[in-house]
Structures are given as C-alpha cells and as structure tokens.
Amino acid sequence: MTLIQQFNRELASQKLLSPAKTIVVAVSTGVDSMVLLDLLLQVSVQQRPHLVVAHVNHHLRAQSAKEAKFLVRYCQEHAVTLKLADWLVTDHPQTGIEAAGRQFRYDFFAKVMATTDATAVLTAHHANDQAETYLMKLARGGDLAQLRGIQTSREFHNGRLVRPLLTFSKAQLRRYATERQLTFYEDVTNQDITLTRNRLRQRVVPELMQVNPEFLAHVTDYEQQLTTLLAAKAQMVASLLATVVVRQQLDQQQWVKLPSKWRLAVLQAWLQERTQLLMSATKLGPTSHWVGHSPATATHLQLNGTFELVKVAGMLDVVPVKKRVKKLRPSEKIMVDLNQWQKILPTQIVGIFNTAPTVENQPFSLLPSDQPLYWRRWQPGDQLQLKNGGHQTVRRILIDQKVPQAVRSDVQVLVNAHGTVLWLVGHKFSYRKPNTVGSQTVFLALKHTELKGVHLKR
C-alpha cells in the first residue's frame, strides 16, 4: 500500500472523508505538516473535507516572518483558507517559553475551530514523535496510565484532535516530501542538543533503530497494546469498585476481600473518583497498607495537603483537610502534590507544575530519583547547591537577605527524597543543571506572599 493510500485509509477510519466537514490543519511549515497539507490536498474533491490552515508565528526565530509569508502564498495558490496568529514578543514569558508557546498554539487552534465550525484539528505528529514521547515518559517514571503516548485521536474542545500521520516514520515523510518536491522550512532549534527531546531524537532513537529497524513500529504496537490493556483494566476495576463502594464510601471489610493484586488499583480508582487526582501506585503503597491493616482506633490518614481519609465504622471517606493552616512543627513535612497549589504557610501558596503557571515561576530539572518531594521548615545544616559547584547554607542566605529573626524559623524549603534542599521558598533556588538526561522540566511557583517586613528575594 502506498503512503497516500494508507493516509486515506486513516482519514476514512477517522470519518473525515466528507466535503460536508470542515477541518483545521495545523501547519508550522516544517516538513511534517507540509506533507500533511499536501496529502490532504490530494484527496479527491468528492471526498476532501473543507480545509482551514492554522499557523502561529511565534516570533522566536529570524525566519518566522519568511515562513508565514511562504504559507500565505502557498494557501493562495492552492485556494485554501488560512488563519494566522502572531504570538507577540511582548507576550513571551521569561521562562517556560516552550510550554507557553504550545498553550498559545492550542488556544488558537480551538478558536479557529469555533469560528469555522470545524469538527477536528489535525496535527502532523509522527511515529518518531511517538517514540520520543515514550522514551521521555519511561525515563521520567510514574503511573502506567501516564505512559500513554500520543493518541491518534482525542477530544479537543467541541471536536477532536487527530494525528493521521502517527504511524508514519519521519524518514517516510521526508522521502515523500522529496518525491513531491515540497518546500518546507527546517526548525533550527531542533539542532539544540541541550534539549532532552532533541538529544533523544538525534542520538537515542537512531541507536535503537540500529538495534532493530522495526523499533518505531514496535513502539506503535506497544501503544496499541497498552491502550487495550488499560481499557480492560479500567473495566475490571470499575466492576470490582462497584462491589466495595456504598454511597461513595469504601467498605474496608469488602475491600480487604478483593484479590490482592486488584486492591491497589481499586483504591486508586476510588480515590481518583473522589478527588479527581491520579495518585501514583508507588505513592499509594503506604495508604493501601493503612486501609488494610490499621487498627479500629485509627480514624484519620492525611493523603496530601488537600485531602484526608476518614474511617467511621469500617467505612472510608475522603474529606478535604481542615482549612485551618497550622504551622508545621520542625519535624513535620508535607508531601508534594504535583500540579496542585499547596498552602504551606498562612501567607504562602506554592506548587510544582508541569506547565508554567502565570504567576512567578522558575523552571527546574526534576530527576526521577528526587521523588517523593516534601515541603518542610528549614533546619540547621540545610544548604543550597550553587552554580559554581559550591554550596551556601540556608542560615547564611537568610542572614544575607536580612530576614528578621522573628520569621526566620518559619521559612520553608522544598526537599527531595534524600533530604536535599531544592528551593528555599521565597528566597533562593538551588542550582540544578538544566535538561539532564531523564530529567523533567517542572515549574516551581509561589504566590500570595505577604510576609510583612520581610525582604523577599529569589
């Protein structure tokens, strides 16, 4: 089967082959999306959906304007509607530019969808993107459900986001572009190997393809198997959950009787239903042990900064932690909930996010071995890593920043699983080399700081 036939088959399976439909095509002018556009333009007029090309000029590279101009001409020549958006330099954040750019793009695609009555947005993600995504997630760790790769189709605003090129390799798309003599623009930032994804793209994936030329096909196959397996697991968990939940509460006696291998998954699903949070199986180990073994007298277990488990007459419920924020005793610590704001002091709300929040934040390279992370008060002996390789004690930083004695002992730190301080909240970040292999960029964010009389510096 030729690439065109395979592509048309994919469009048909996504029910997109109809002139009555309008679809938005996300085109960056890179080789992948120019191939996508060309393939769509080759669909017969009787079957081709109405196309609306969407392009964002990020104003990040010197050639951005040239690319936008090229696309204007291309769309005119092919009689295709084009919607352009400018992400103005004045709107670029100081940090987390990639995530902010992506957010701007998808917001724009959603707007174009709404204004053109389109039912889908198509992007040109391909099998190499899928493999890189998998490798990044494997290196990062987490729950199996989060190991999902890029989906061929998922809900997006009032329609769907579809990736019809997901099973094609980059090499196939390049060959097609050469055969069809397509014009496209290379993104020079793809050469920047300080970025984890680019290192995987240029070094790791080619190595794995040397080991087995079918590597990309295998990743696609794993993704499909995993999708099926997770769906089967969800079905099983839902039916077991129904046997242990009464009026939203978990019956401890019944839960203990479940086959041991399913207990954790059922607990996880129940907690997710009640809190909307997916707590990783690793993190839930101690909770599961408590549910199974706690004596009748044990009635409370704090899950995180927001929720706690409450046990009354063998029935478990999830309730929000009391709003009153007490000072942490020196020995107390709160486990970090990623992507959640957590109140660690009456005047400080902090969070660690995968996507940069709009408030002041600092990108930070998190390693899998850092987890779990905790908030706690600083202690004598705590120190921060400096860029020059040295260290500075927290005590010295607080003195240098003239933090008054009266509030000094309340200052909080973020520590990793080994007790290493990563952030002296409100004052200074520990240095961590960006984009270490296997690391994940997160954003350390702080809002609502009103410590009167305290000179806050980062």
Ligand SMILES: Nc1ncnc2c1ncn2[C@@H]1O[C@H](COP(=O)(O)OP(=O)(O)OP(=O)(O)O)[C@@H](O)[C@H]1O
């Ligand atoms: N500036 C742009 N304008 C329109 N579409 C774009 C733009 N940049 C990327 N896209 C679309 O997104 C696809 C993926 O691009 P790319 O791999 O650069 O983004 P990513 O950030 O890695 O992926 P994602 O946006 O899904 O997180 C492209 O093939 C294209 O369809």
